[in-house]
Amino acid sequence: MNSTPDVLxxxxxxxxxxxxxxxxxxxxxxxxxxxxxxxxxxxxxxxLLTAEEAIRIADIxxxxxxVKDIRFTGGEPLIRRDLEDIIAGVRRLHPDxxxxxxxxxxxxxxxxxxxxxAGLTRINVSLDTPHAETFAAMTRRDRFDAVVKGxxxxxxxxxxxxxxxxVMLRGVNDDQAAELLDWCLQRGLQLRFIEQMPLDADRNxxxxxxxxxxxxxxxxxxxxxxxxxxxxxxxxxxxxxDVFAKDGSGDAGTTNDAGEPxxxxxxxxxxxxxxxxxxxRTRITAxxxxxxxxxxxxxxxxxxxxxxxSSDEDIVKRWQGAMWKKPRAYGSNExxxxxxxxxxxxxxxxxxxx
Numbered sequence: 001m002n003s004t005p006d007v008l009x010x011x012x013x014x015x016x017x018x019x020x021x022x023x024x025x026x027x028x029x030x031x032x033x034x035x036x037x038x039x040x041x042x043x044x045x046x047x048l049l050t051a052e053e054a055i056r057i058a059d060i061x062x063x064x065x066x067v068k069d070i071r072f073t074g075g076e077p078l079i080r081r082d083l084e085d086i087i088a089g090v091r092r093l094h095p096d097x098x099x100x101x102x103x104x105x106x107x108x109x110x111x112x113x114x115x116x117x118a119g120l121t122r123i124n125v126s127l128d129t130p131h132a133e134t135f136a137a138m139t140r141r142d143r144f145d146a147v148v149k150g151x152x153x154x155x156x157x158x159x160x161x162x163x164x165x166x167v168m169l170r171g172v173n174d175d176q177a178a179e180l181l182d183w184c185l186q187r188g189l190q191l192r193f194i195e196q197m198p199l200d201a202d203r204n205x206x207x208x209x210x211x212x213x214x215x216x217x218x219x220x221x222x223x224x225x226x227x228x229x230x231x232x233x234x235x236x237x238x239x240x241x242d243v244f245a246k247d248g249s250g251d252a253g254t255t256n257d258a259g260e261p262x263x264x265x266x267x268x269x270x271x272x273x274x275x276x277x278x279x280x281r282t283r284i285t286a287x288x289x290x291x292x293x294x295x296x297x298x299x300x301x302x303x304x305x306x307x308x309x310s311s312d313e314d315i316v317k318r319w320q321g322a323m324w325k326k327p328r329a330y331g332s333n334e335x336x337x338x339x340x341x342x343x344x345x346x347x348x349x350x351x352x353x354x
Contacts, residue, residue, distance in 0.1 A: 007066045008282050009320065010292070010326035014283035017068045018235070019061045021054055021085065022352065025286050027076040029104055030140040031126070033167050033196050037140050047287045051082045053306045056087035057315075062094045064316050067282075069098045071124075078103050078111065084118040091119025092166050098122065102165070106143055112150070112157045123154050124163045124192070129173045130183035138172060145146055151189065161190045163266075168193060168211035178223040185243065185263045192238050192266040197294070213269035217241070220265065220344065229264060232284065235280035238266030239273075241302025276329035282319075285352060290319055292326035 008016040024315035025043050027035065049057070054072075061067035070090060077083055087099055100122035101115070108125075125147065129135050132144035154162045164184055168174045177193065181347055183193040193216050194208075221245075242261040269275070283291040288303025300322035305315050 006064060006316065006320070009325040010323055012277075012281055012326070012328055013275075014326070015066070016280050016292075016323055016326075017066050018071070019058065019067045019069065019283045020071045020073055020281060020283045021049070021057060021084070022073050022075065022284065022286040023054060023077045023080045024048060024075040026079050027104070028141070029076070029143065031128075031167075032136065032138055032140070034174075043287050047303075049284075049286060049288050049303070051086045051089065053288065053303075054086050055093070056297060056306065056312075057288075057302070058090045059093050059305065060312050060319075061282075062097050064312060065319065067097075067335050069100070071100045071102060073102045076104055076106070077101060078105075078107055084103075084111070084114045087115060087120055088118035100128070103150075104143075105147045105154070107146070108150030109153035110158070112153045114315055116157050116159065120159070122161075122163075122299070123159045124165050125154070126165045127149055127151070128166045128180075129176055130166070130180050131176070134176065138169065140260055151187070155188065161196045162188075163192055165192050165194055167196050168216060169196065170209040170211055174211045174215075175219075177219045180267055181220060181224065181243065188263075190264055190266070192268060194268040194271045195272060208252075210271060212272045213239075213267045214272070216267055224262070226265065227261075233278075235278045236266075236273055237268045237270070237279075239269070241265050241267065273309050274329060282323055283352065290321050290322040291352060295330045296327065298325075318332060 014236065022173070029035075030037050032224060041304065057132070058067075058070050061070070072083070072086065080086070080331075090097070090099060098121050099119055101120055102124045105124070105125045105127075108123075121323075127135075127147055128138055133142040136142045151162060151164075164180075166177075166180055173180075181191050193213070195213060196211070215314060217226065220241075223246070225244040225246050226241040227244065229242050231240070233239060241264065243263050244259075244261050244263055281294075283294070285291060285299065288301070288306055289299035290302050291299055293295075301320060305318060
């Protein structure tokens with residue numbers, strides 16, 4: 001055991017202290033910017049990280065490599081029946097580490113109390129629209145009410161703030177940004193808009209169809225006054241904006257007499273306003289591979305070491321080696337997704353983990 005934690009540094013001077021662990025590639029929705037409607041091939045259960053392996057990775061990350069935040073992702077992590085056991089296992093080893101979850105919130109109402117008791121501290125819910133009809137069109141499933149029920153349960157369980165992640169698609173929900181923000185403000189939710197990334201299974205992403213951060217800001221400004229939050233952004237992918245009512249009376253019954261913001265909104269400009277230079281994330285896929293960059297074509301096998309009796313020090317060495325070779329941006333040392341030679345990763349977002 002190292003008495004002083006080492007770090008996951010790369011050759012560009014960045015240090016990864018934000019760990020994302022995907023627990024499963026399956027999902028009970030079929031969001032068009034992530035999965036095809038049919039025909040997905042899932043990882044076999046034997047090829048998924050076990051609960052013990054996920055806990056071990058998290059432990060090594062915190063204890064030996066300076067990880068400060070752990071987020072469990074998927075696919076849909078709530079599909080894992082042992083999710084509470086995984087969170088509890090990490091919490092027992094590291095009482096003070098931040099443990100969060102990215103989920104679509106389906107069935108969250110039935111499990112949120114157990115997750116909180118296990119040690120969950122924060123949650124992000126994917127929801128792209130305040131309308132059930134649009135939700136069904138985007139996810140190819142009629143589960144809007146189940147998601148809202150899950151969000152309400154998270155608020156009741158005390159998981160504050162509950163963050164909502166939303167992707168705007170051209171011609172589908174791109175006219176609903178301000179409406180979705182109002183919907184979230186009414187419920188005390190923190191909304192995060194995320195530019196669509198070229199990680200969809202249908203390979204339909206096109207730069208000309210992208211709803212940019214600039215467009216989202218412009219649309220929000222038609223209904224609200226937004227001002228850049230003055231706090232330092234650090235390595236956060238989201239640029240935060242304080243939201244004020246234009247007429248001073250607040251939107252949808254929220255008052256703003258003292259000039260206080262109604263809330264905040266974050267905008268993650270993954271494509272048009274690169275924040276690669278401040279990236280602090282390291283990812284482990286559901287089958288135990290290290291991905292140093294979301295857009296990378298390369299992965300490093302960690303599962304092999306987890307299952308062949310290798311020591312924690314062996315795992316640290318391989319993990320550090322993979323992160324040292326992390327590309328400067330977008331899976332290469334180029335800084336654009338518009339390059340003619342850019343090749344979309346074989347793995348889609350659901351297989352990589354968010």
